[in-house]
Each structure stands twice: as structure tokens, then as C-alpha cells.
Amino acid sequence: MTEARILPAAAQPRLMRWSVVLPALAAVACALVLPQFANAYVTEVATTALLYVVLCLGLNIVVGYAGLLDLGYAAFFAVGAYTSGILTAEFGLNFWLTIPVAMAAACVAGIIIGAPTLRLRSDYLAIVTLGFGEIVRIIARNLDITGGASGLIGIERPEIFGFKLMQVQHFYYAFLVLALLTAFVCLSVERSRMGRAWFYVRYDEDAAAGIGINRVSAKLQAYMMGAVIASVAGCLYAAKMTAISPESFTFNQSLLILLGVVLGGMGRIPGVVLGAILVALLPEVLRGAGTYRPLVTAVALLAIMLFRPNGLWPDKRV
Amino acid sequence: MALLEVRDLRLSFGGLKVLHDISFSVEKGAINSLIGPNGAGKTSLFNCLTGFYKPKGGSIRLGGRPITGLPPHRITALGLARTFQNIRLFKEMTVLENAMSGQHCRSRHGIVSAILHLPSQRREEENIRTTGMRWLDFVGIQQHAHRLAGGLSYGDQRRLELARALASTPELILLDEPAAGLNEREKLDLVHLIRRVRDETGVTVLLIEHDMGLVMQVSEKIVVFDYGQKIADGTPEAVRADPRVIEAYLGTED
Numbered sequence: 001m002t003e004a005r006i007l008p009a010a011a012q013p014r015l016m017r018w019s020v021v022l023p024a025l026a027a028v029a030c031a032l033v034l035p036q037f038a039n040a041y042v043t044e045v046a047t048t049a050l051l052y053v054v055l056c057l058g059l060n061i062v063v064g065y066a067g068l069l070d071l072g073y074a075a076f077f078a079v080g081a082y083t084s085g086i087l088t089a090e091f092g093l094n095f096w097l098t099i100p101v102a103m104a105a106a107c108v109a110g111i112i113i114g115a116p117t118l119r120l121r122s123d124y125l126a127i128v129t130l131g132f133g134e135i136v137r138i139i140a141r142n143l144d145i146t147g148g149a150s151g152l153i154g155i156e157r158p159e160i161f162g163f164k165l166m167q168v169q170h171f172y173y174a175f176l177v178l179a180l181l182t183a184f185v186c187l188s189v190e191r192s193r194m195g196r197a198w199f200y201v202r203y204d205e206d207a208a209a210g211i212g213i214n215r216v217s218a219k220l221q222a223y224m225m226g227a228v229i230a231s232v233a234g235c236l237y238a239a240k241m242t243a244i245s246p247e248s249f250t251f252n253q254s255l256l257i258l259l260g261v262v263l264g265g266m267g268r269i270p271g272v273v274l275g276a277i278l279v280a281l282l283p284e285v286l287r288g289a290g291t292y293r294p295l296v297t298a299v300a301l302l303a304i305m306l307f308r309p310n311g312l313w314p315d316k317r318v
Numbered sequence: 319m320a321l322l323e324v325r326d327l328r329l330s331f332g333g334l335k336v337l338h339d340i341s342f343s344v345e346k347g348a349i350n351s352l353i354g355p356n357g358a359g360k361t362s363l364f365n366c367l368t369g370f371y372k373p374k375g376g377s378i379r380l381g382g383r384p385i386t387g388l389p390p391h392r393i394t395a396l397g398l399a400r401t402f403q404n405i406r407l408f409k410e411m412t413v414l415e416n417a418m419s420g421q422h423c424r425s426r427h428g429i430v431s432a433i434l435h436l437p438s439q440r441r442e443e444e445n446i447r448t449t450g451m452r453w454l455d456f457v458g459i460q461q462h463a464h465r466l467a468g469g470l471s472y473g474d475q476r477r478l479e480l481a482r483a484l485a486s487t488p489e490l491i492l493l494d495e496p497a498a499g500l501n502e503r504e505k506l507d508l509v510h511l512i513r514r515v516r517d518e519t520g521v522t523v524l525l526i527e528h529d530m531g532l533v534m535q536v537s538e539k540i541v542v543f544d545y546g547q548k549i550a551d552g553t554p555e556a557v558r559a560d561p562r563v564i565e566a567y568l569g570t571e572d
């Protein structure tokens with residue numbers, strides 16, 4: 001092994017490419033100033049888009065990185081929202097303290113559902129996660145502490161340094177911070193040992209096991225990390241809405257999040273962000289189509305599946 | 319004590335007996351071969367050794383430690399690496415990422431330290447990367463480090479699989495038909511490379527191969543399988559002269 005022949009530059013991580021960094025910075029800059037120019041309606045829609053960005057980035061860890069099909073992801077969103085909602089509304093806990101509790105609850109839920117099922121092949125997993133999503137929603141519907149079918153009301157608005165988050169703009173910025181944080185977290189992990197392990201498992205499980213990766217543990221970690229991200233989004237969602245009900249966490253919600261991941265091009269962050277924004281904007285853009293809306297949506301989706309089967313902005317590798 | 323000791327290993331699928339009471343050993347620092355006609359059970363034996371198949375009976379010891387029935391990732395961590403008969407690279411990932419994969423079980427940083435960008439995590443990443451490059455250099459494909467693995471030539475893909483396996487710093491490496499699909503020139507290079515694996519890294523080698531010229535040239539000891547049974551075991555000269563081996567090969571090959 002001749003050390004001298006190794007080019008030091010070749011051994012370095014690929015440098016940040018300006019072609020990626022500049023557009024990303026520009027997008028963040030636009031996002032920062034948007035509420036200054038936009039009316040309340042546009043800011044509201046943009047806030048929803050940011051919520052979907054967080055959720056889609058979280059689900060992307062499970063689906064895009066580890067290659068597991070999860071049809072019940074909204075359940076973890078619900079776990080976060082209800083944990084935070086109950087703790088603030090019923091027990092008067094400070095909003096910020098509910099976040100670690102919600103994360104822990106999501107971890108536990110992730111292990112309960114993941115540990116026995118992640119050994120299964122992914123098509124079985126899809127069915128089990130679908131069932132899990134429904135179970136969580138039905139539990140929320142039937143317990144007293146979750147407010148039954150009508151849900152929880154009177155969730156406290158969070159305060160930060162004595163400043164109470166109230167208006168649409170406040171929550172817009174809160175979700176923007178969360179989205180940027182989530183993107184940073186995903187990027188960090190994607191380029192680390194564990195992130196690579198997910199890709200190895202996704203591309204060839206047997207080869208991954210053969211080079212020393214514990215596939216069940218790797219999948220479980222992806223599943224838990226996805227769950228934690230959804231739960232944090234859930235906390236902030238509950239605080240923004242001040243009222244939550246089981247109908248916010250349906251199978252439809254899980255499908256929309258999954259749609260965002262697949263639509264933009266699962267696997268890498270820019271595509272997923274684009275997909276998430278589209279999922280949030282589509283219903284608004286198509287408002288004019290009236291009763292034809294579902295038809296237009298279906299045709300648009302079919303066209304994407306036919307002409308861009310890897311998503312609108314796919315990962316170059318796939 | 320031998321590095322690998324296989325005793326009375328049995329394997330069957332339903333009614334089909336694939337391995338009948340196989341016993342043999344591989345000494346530390348050796349280059350040994352496993353030969354036999356198609357369907358003799360060679361790959362199945364490798365799959366038992368590496369935990370992909372659960373044997374019906376018998377025992378496998380690596381460096382004196384029993385590894386029978388452990389899951390594949392544990393066995394790799396204990397120092398047994400392999401390549402696959404039908405190349406199993408992560409084709410959609412870069413050549414370097416493939417080489418880096420072998421070090422997963424030799425590194426420890428997880429999700430949290432990656433998010434926090436801990437200095438020790440950065441150092442470990444750096445280390446994984448340079449070590450990956452070093453193994454690519456060892457097998458001679460460093461210039462392709464940033465290409466996708468699926469785009470490599472067939473011969474280079476085989477080299478990459480070897481680099482990936484070596485990156486897990488094994489004590490014993492199992493090569494399943496490393497010369498399949500290579501031309502004569504590439505086969506010569508491969509013989510040279512296999513010798514370097516043993517001589518420069520001290521890794522013991524056990525390989526499956528159909529090319530008799532290559533096998534006779536590279537191995538110090540040969541184990542011969544036929545219909546799931548061991549029919550001979552010895553030096554190349556002894557095996558070549560063994561009437562049972564001649565019969566087995568006359569029956570299947572020309």
C-alpha cells in the first residue's frame with residue numbers, strides 16, 4: 001500500500017458545491033422575507049408548506065434513506081401533537097418542556113411498532129404501519145384524556161423570552177426555524193456512518209449484512225429518527241392550532257406526506273422539500289378547478305408517475 | 319490451532335441434503351481453495367460459514383470461537399468477510415462509498431454524534447474515508463473512487479468487492495469464484511492480487527474457483543466437494559492425482 005500515491009484531495013469529502021449552496025441560500029432568503037410582502041392567507045399557506053417540509057423530511061429518512069414503506073407516519077405526528085397538547089392543556093406544563101417528552105414518546109412508539117415488524121419484508125411492513133396509523137387515531141378518538149372525537153381544545157400558545165407566539169407570522173417563523181433545523185439534521189446524518197448504512201441496507205440488504213451491518217438495528221434507528229421528527233412537528237402544530245382532533249391524523253394525512261416524499265424525488269433533501277411544498281400548495285392552486293379538483297390532481301399525479309417516475313427533482317443516483 | 323475449523327457440518331433444504339457432514343480446517347496465513355462441480359454445495363458452505371444459512375448440525379469455529387448460527391453481521395465483526403458469486407455491490411453508490419461500507423463494524427459513531435458534529439465523529443469519518451481510499455489503492459481502482467460502482471468494468475467490480483471485504487479488517491476472507499468472467503490477463507492479475515492480500519495484509523484466504531490452472535497455481539491446500547460431500551482434501555499435487563477427484567471431474571467436465 002503505497003501511501004505516496006494517495007492524492008490528499010481525493011480523500012477529502014466532496015466540497016460543498018456552489019451550484020447547490022447558492023440556490024439553497026437564495027431559497028432561505030426568500031423564505032425569511034416572505035411574510036413582509038405576503039398577506040395573511042399566503043403566509044398561512046406557506047406555514048402549512050413548512051409543516052409539510054418537516055414531515056416529509058422526517059418520512060424521507062424512513063422511505064428515502066432506509067427504503068421502508070411507511071403508510072402510518074401521521075401516527076407519530078399525532079403522538080407529538082397529543083403529548084404536547086395534553087401536557088400543556090391538562091397539566092399546565094411549559095410548551096418547550098413538552099418537546100423532549102413528545103420525542104421520548106415517539107421513540108417508545110417507534111420501538112413498539114418497529115422492533116417486531118422491521119424484520120418483515122417491506123410490503124408486510126406497509127400493511128402493519130397502515131394498521132398502526134389507524135390504531136393511534138382510533139385510540140385518540142376513544143380516550144377521555146385526548147378529548148375523544150371532538151379533540152383537545154385550549155392548548156397554550158408557547159412563549160419565548162417573554163414573547164408569546166400568536167400571529168400567523170410568528171408561527172411561520174417558528175416552522176421555518178424547525179424546517180431549517182430538520183434539514184440540517186437530515187443533511188448531517190445523511191453524510192454520516194449511519195446515513196450510509198441506511199443506503200447500504202436500502203440498496204442490498206444481504207450485502208449490507210455481509211459487510212457487518214445489523215440491518216434490523218439500522219432500520220429501527222431510521223424509523224425512530226423519523227418518528228422523533230414527526231413528533232416535534234406535532235408539538236408545534238398543536239401549539240399553532242390550539243385545538244387538535246383525530247381527524248388531523250388520518251390515513252389521508254399519511255398518504256399526503258408520503259406523496260410529498262415520492263413526488264419531489266425521494267432520497268435527497270432538495271427534491272423532498274420541493275415535493276412537500278407542492279403537496280401543500282396543490283389544493284390551493286386548484287381551488288379554481290372547483291369540483292374538478294380531484295380529477296385534475298389525479299391527472300397531474302399520473303403524468304408525473306408516467307414521465308418522471310423518480311420524482312420531479314430526483315436523486316441523480318437512482 | 320487452525321483459524322477456521324469446520325466439523326460435521328450438515329445442511330438441507332426440505333428433503334434436499336446439500337452438505338453431508340463436512341469437516342475441514344484452514345490454517346492461519348494460508349491460501350486454500352474449495353473446488354467441485356456445479357451444484358456441489360460450495361456456495362452453500364460459504365453461506366453457512368457467514369451466517370446466511372443456518373446449518374442443520376455441526377460446528378464452525380473461527381480462531382477457536384464458535385460462530386455457528388450467529389447472524390451475518392456478527393460473524394463479519396468477528397473477522398470473517400466474503401465476496402459473492404454474483405457480484406453484490408451497492409451499484410447506485412460511489413466506488414468510495416462501497417469501500418467505506420466495510421468499516422461500518424469497525425467504527426462506532428451514531429446519529430446523535432453526527433447531528434452534533436462532534437470532533438471525534440469528524441475524525442472517525444475522515445478515517446473511514448482515507449482507509450476506504452487506501453483499500454481502493456490496494457486493489458488498484460483508486461482513480462475511479464467517485465464514479466458509481468455500477469459503472470465499473472466487470473473486473474473492477476470484482477476488485478471493489480474485494481476492497482470492501484478487506485475494509486472490514488477480516489482475519490479470513492472467503493472469495494466465491496473471484497475469477498469468473500475474467501480474461502486470461504485479468505486472471506493473472508488476480509492471482510497476484512490474492513497473493514498480495516495474504517502477504518501484505520496477513521489475511522487468510524479461502525476461495526471457490528472453477529479455473530483449475532488458477533487454483534493449482536495459487537493454493538497451498540485444496541478441498542474438493544462433490545454432491546455435498548468432501549471427497550478429497552490435500553495439496554494440489556495430491557488432489558490432482560486422487561482417483562475420486564478425477565472421476566468427479568470426468569463425470570461433469572470433459
Ligand SMILES: Nc1ncnc2c1ncn2[C@@H]1O[C@H](COP(=O)(O)OP(=O)(O)OP(=O)(O)O)[C@@H](O)[C@H]1O
Binds near residue numbers: 336355
Ligand atoms: N436457498 C436454497 N434453497 C434451496 N436449495 C438451495 C438453496 N441454496 C442452494 N441450494 C441447492 O444446493 C445445492 C448446492 O448449491 P450451491 O450453490 O451451494 O452449489 P455450488 O457448488 O456453489 O455450485 P456452482 O459452482 O454452480 O456455484 C444445489 O442443488 C442448489 O440448488
Ligand SMILES: [Mg+2]
Binds near residue numbers: 361362403
Ligand atoms: Mg456457487
